[in-house]
Amino acid sequence: MGVDTILTDGIIPAPVRRRPEALLQVEQLSIDIATRDANVRLVDNVSFGIGRGERVALVGESGSGKSVTAQALMRLNSRVKLSGRVNFDGKDLLSLSPSQMAAMRGQRMGMVFQDPMSSLDPLMTIGDQVAETLRIRGISKRNARQRALDVLDELKVERAAERLDSFPHEFSGGMRQRVVLAMALVGEPDLLIADEPTTALDVRVQERVLDLLDEISRRRSLAVLLITHDMGIVAGFADRVMVMYSGRIVEENEATLLFAEPQHPYTRGLLEAVPRADVTVDRLRSIPGAPPVPAARPSGCTFHPRCDRAMAICSSVEPGEAITPSGARVRCHLYGAG
Template identity: 45%
Template sequence: MTAQRPQEAGPAGPVPDGPLLQVDGLVVDLPPPDGSAEDAVRVVDGVSFDVPAGTTAGLIGESGSGKTMTALAVIGLLPDGAATGGELVWRGEDLLRAGAERRRRVRGHEISMIFQDPLAALNPSLTIGRQVGEILRRDGRPRAEVRRAVIDLLDRAGVPEPERRMDSYPHQFSGGLRQRAMIALALAGSPSLLLADEPTTALDVTVQARILRLLRSIQQEQGLAMLLVSHDLRVVAHVADQVVVMYAGRVAERGPAGAVLRRPAHPYTRALVASVPAVRTRTALADPLPGAPATPANRPSGCAFHPRCPLAGDRCRVEVPATREVAPGRWSACHFAEEVLDR
């Protein structure tokens, strides 16, 4: 597959009727290490979902399911050599067909990202304040105004003594403070959509809860939309309005978070929920998900989940199930979705 030829697009106007972000049939192909295009790996395969303004969508699934690559495609930070297809419609404009300069303006100002590992994402040789203020300096703001804005951003992100701590370096911050600094950096451009890639994975449970409360509070105060990438259903259940369940680069199921987690319409979602007692009930024992997860590089024929699925039949082994609406607002890519939903 070849990358789409870019064309210049004008600046974004008012948000049109409908979702803030529409992902429609998104495809991402990555070249293998030797660069042979004919062996490119389709790491994201026809992914579709919407993110309405002010809401949170949770991308969930095991490692290697394509969640992070989907988020990187949205913000335009895919690895060199990646080829894309489908549509990423932002405020009515398809970003996959926008020029490089337009994508650069969107990134940071309209769409920002909180990365999984803040220590790796932050520059170790620059102070926290300099990094948080970079996008403000690029906008040509006076130095004193930038400093005041950085102090305010760090304060809103919960960094104590922000006027003093802004002169610290990343290694002088704890893991929780580094993540708060990343949140401040992501908010600096006043975005409308915040992408959060496993934002609490490396933190202990207490700090995780604080970061999640902080993100939820900031979102509600500023009316942000958020795309939360996570493998932890407990995190997604806590903050998401809708969930998109991914497996081997494809969407297995999507719909309102509460409905999907209470009554899954795909065997994979059901297995994920059963493997996490805190999502299902407070007393039930966990039921570990059997088998090893498929990845885009070793995706089985037919339904990628069929080697691990208790309902799999001959059809599942040869026919990729279409994603279809199985209940109002509920979409599933399973030949037996209605049977799963009625269990």
């Protein structure tokens, strides 16, 4: 961490800063998977950044490529081919050796997964699983255990000291997700990638887990990349939102602006599908059709077959990126720049 980082962090309070110093800079990341007969592009030329302490949401339907993108940032999936650049704190992660990459995981970047029921080893105690992140780095058993306990306390796991030696099956879903969070947070990473962390939980537990995440990310000024299909949980959490459709980011903006003035017809569709307390509608709108599979994407703008504002050009020319007056980065022919 350089001197200017400390200065920036010290002088400008988090809520005010518009563009914090970049922690993660993804440039033209493409993800391909080789199937038996063809190379399929799962994610196409995605670029985005995450600042220190910034909370960014990556939103999209299932199959849009958001989880693949998330795993690519930590190079977790060895079956896909990654191209482009993923700069993390000045290092290009894609050019690191496997052991250098392993050293980044858990220490600089942590990840939480969708299903807390299947994310834990049923045969290892909670304490050992949380402490494992530290044990891998050669921290002594006793210190690792103490820090595991501290994190579990921080995550408000009741009677954490007694439960270090419990096994996952003795925990409820919400408690297990806290354990999974603790495994990701105990190494004190700068970036937490949360892949649908609350999808498998019921609504009230969802809220509590998100509140905890919110609290911890503020306290530790931890950057969070929240991956979700649920616009409802994005609103209260994220500083910035990226909307992904069929392997591309189609819109990106500050969260408040994106919710107030969604630009891309797909973003609008997503927002209209979410029930809102402040607006009464007769019927929630849904986007007709289903997202395309990566192997058979439509030509031009991949969203055009489902778009209610599609024009002639949309089926033939892929829209480039445009910046709208509201500050959104958007890929849509409605906003000029082709």
